[in-house]
Amino acid sequence: MSAEITFDMDTKDESFYECNICLDTAQNAVVSMCGHLFCWSCLHQWILTQPDHTVCPVCKSGVDRSKVIPVYGRNDKRPEDPRNKTPPRPTGVWSDYKNDVECGLFLYLIFCLFFPYGSLSFNLNIDEPLNPAPDHDIGDGQNALLLSKLFLYVTIMLIIYMILI
Amino acid sequence: MSSKSPSERRLHKELMSLIKEPPPGVTIDTESVQQNLSEWKINIKGFEGTLYEGEDFQLLFKFNNKYPFDSPEVTFIGTNIPVHPHVYSNGHICLSILTEDWSPALSVQSVCLSIASMLSSCREKKRPPDNTLYVKTCNKNPKKTKWWYHDDSV
Numbered sequence: 001m002s003a004e005i006t007f008d009m010d011t012k013d014e015s016f017y018e019c020n021i022c023l024d025t026a027q028n029a030v031v032s033m034c035g036h037l038f039c040w041s042c043l044h045q046w047i048l049t050q051p052d053h054t055v056c057p058v059c060k061s062g063v064d065r066s067k068v069i070p071v072y073g074r075n076d077k078r079p080e081d082p083r084n085k086t087p088p089r090p091t092g093v094w095s096d097y098k099n100d101v102e103c104g105l106f107l108y109l110i111f112c113l114f115f116p117y118g119s120l121s122f123n124l125n126i127d128e129p130l131n132p133a134p135d136h137d138i139g140d141g142q143n144a145l146l147l148s149k150l151f152l153y154v155t156i157m158l159i160i161y162m163i164l165i
Numbered sequence: 166m167s168s169k170s171p172s173e174r175r176l177h178k179e180l181m182s183l184i185k186e187p188p189p190g191v192t193i194d195t196e197s198v199q200q201n202l203s204e205w206k207i208n209i210k211g212f213e214g215t216l217y218e219g220e221d222f223q224l225l226f227k228f229n230n231k232y233p234f235d236s237p238e239v240t241f242i243g244t245n246i247p248v249h250p251h252v253y254s255n256g257h258i259c260l261s262i263l264t265e266d267w268s269p270a271l272s273v274q275s276v277c278l279s280i281a282s283m284l285s286s287c288r289e290k291k292r293p294p295d296n297t298l299y300v301k302t303c304n305k306n307p308k309k310t311k312w313w314y315h316d317d318s319v
Binding site: 022058 | 233234269
């Protein structure tokens with residue numbers, strides 16, 4: 001008997017899933033880190049009205065795009081993409097390791113392009129003796145220029161290669 | 166129902182809950198709301214045991230189409246404007262939740278409760294010190310006033 005009553009209360013108490021802004025059942029629901037439920041479109045509109053520092057409408061704790069969690073129900077299929085009307089709900093974070101590495105390499109190559117000799121000498125010094133003869137650097141000025149140019153071309157080739165793949 | 170704007174839908178919901186379960190001492194003038202959903206007249210009673218016991222006040226809420234993202238414009242109207250350090254004689258109220266501390270999770274009901282509580286905690290009936298000057302120079306809309314919230318004891 002008591003189980004039946006609990007069941008009744010659970011199904012009738014819809015206000016539990018109401019958005020704290022529009023007071024309707026939350027659509028495209030997101031929950032803030034402080035645990036408050038909103039429609040994504042409602043919360044997004046609130047974030048837009050307070051661009052500098054958005055706080056949770058209920059408890060004033062800090063809230064932004066990255067600090068909300070989307071809530072997916074079992075039958076949350078959404079045949080039409082809500083992104084056509086409102087910005088998408090933030091999705092779970094998944095980082096592409098390969099892309100990160102490629103991006104890092106690309107940035108390094110750009111660095112090499114602007115500082116070809118600097119980065120080269122830094123790299124080559126690892127294998128060289130700790131205290132190279134001072135007159136070696138001064139005497140090889142032309143050689144250094146040549147090397148610098150050579151590595152500039154190599155770097156440009158590498159960047160073109162990176163862009164093409 | 167679906168043809169209503171989001172702000173109208175929300176106002177309708179609030180109206181229903183205010184009629185169904187009004188907070189103590191708060192009654193809504195349903196006639197005024199039926200004419201215009203964006204202007205509500207709400208009567209509040211001074212609580213027993215406070216300086217305003219036995220007095221009746223009327224509040225006017227004006228909502229724009231950005232509600233609840235934008236706060237409502239709330240003023241005391243009618244013949245009896247409460248004599249209170251945060252209420253000017255033209256009905257304007259100095260209360261932070263009506264401007265910069267507004268949040269869309271607040272409602273007509275919570276604003277009424279805040280105003281009732283502001284009245285209840287008053288120790289001495291007096292007008293704000295700059296009442297005469299303010300009433301002469303202020304904008305008709307209290308939201309246009311740059312309020313200073315320097316005293317939160319009452």
